[in-house]
Amino acid sequence: MNSLDSQQKKELIDRLARIEGQVRGVSRMIEEDRYCVDILAQVHAARNALKKVGLKVMDSHIQGCVRTALRDREDDEIIDELLRVIEKFTD
Amino acid sequence: MNSLDSQQKKELIDRLARIEGQVRGVSRMIEEDRYCVDILAQVHAARNALKKVGLKVMDSHIQGCVRTALRDREDDEIIDELLRVIEKFTD
């Protein structure tokens, strides 16, 4: 169970469909023997788009689960978990 | 034209197919209302896998295009370009 509403889900799923297209585009560029620097630009675009998806999900997680847990004072575990997520995300 | 041989191309295209699957997996997790932290772990895995693809392409670019350009003393432009790529990649 997460805190994404149906509008947010739709938006994220649309973004992810575009990212799938970008990843497929990288494959095609490799097959078509395109210049490495152009391939790298496309890889970079897909990674950035995934990062934005991650930030949206983290936003919803903090606005939803974390906020609820804190209000209910069940917070130690969820804050530890959040910090581990942020640490991983900033790798 | 790039410097990837057919073995490297095959390996990269296989990796990219797996990454497409990971991205599709993120979509499915969102649809299935899975826990945000688990979704974030999957986003993270896909981003890392894309980074590895980028490093492989950069490796091939340096081993091929950059090396050739340096040997032929046509190097200023290609080194500038490489540095811009590295800078972008470390964003």
Place this chain on the structure above:
Amino acid sequence: MNSLDSQQKKELIDRLARIEGQVRGVSRMIEEDRYCVDILAQVHAARNALKKVGLKVMDSHIQGCVRTALRDREDDEIIDELLRVIEKFTD
């Protein structure tokens, strides 16, 4: 006003003193004409150490300010701010 207790402050200030030493070490390596790759390793170590300081401060911020704001239901602004911080931090 932040949420660091005196023990945490002391620990962070000790870490920062070591990082200052690392940064000074990079200067010295440049002056002494040391090999670029060794200089880069030292730059990398200092950046990682700074990142750890940042994560400790973010930890304390979430455990303190964010938690208090959420419990007091004054949360929209502080969560927006936290998300902007996380986004910047992951650049």
Place this chain on the structure above:
Amino acid sequence: MNSLDSQQKKELIDRLARIEGQVRGVSRMIEEDRYCVDILAQVHAARNALKKVGLKVMDSHIQGCVRTALRDREDDEIIDELLRVIEKFTD
């Protein structure tokens, strides 16, 4: 022995002196009990400044050592080393 000329060395050492000042500034902000988000902005600024130093050193390394090694056809080891450096740098 590296490939930095005396002008580049001076510029980098000046930058590093400013970064030391930024790191000391973070310490002072912690002592003065400043707001976590402001401390994080300063940590971020210092990390970015260090990244720029790293990119300058990498630039000089590629323009100098790598270029020379490639021209002299002593290149496998230096390219492997460069790729490891880039990988570490993009962590």
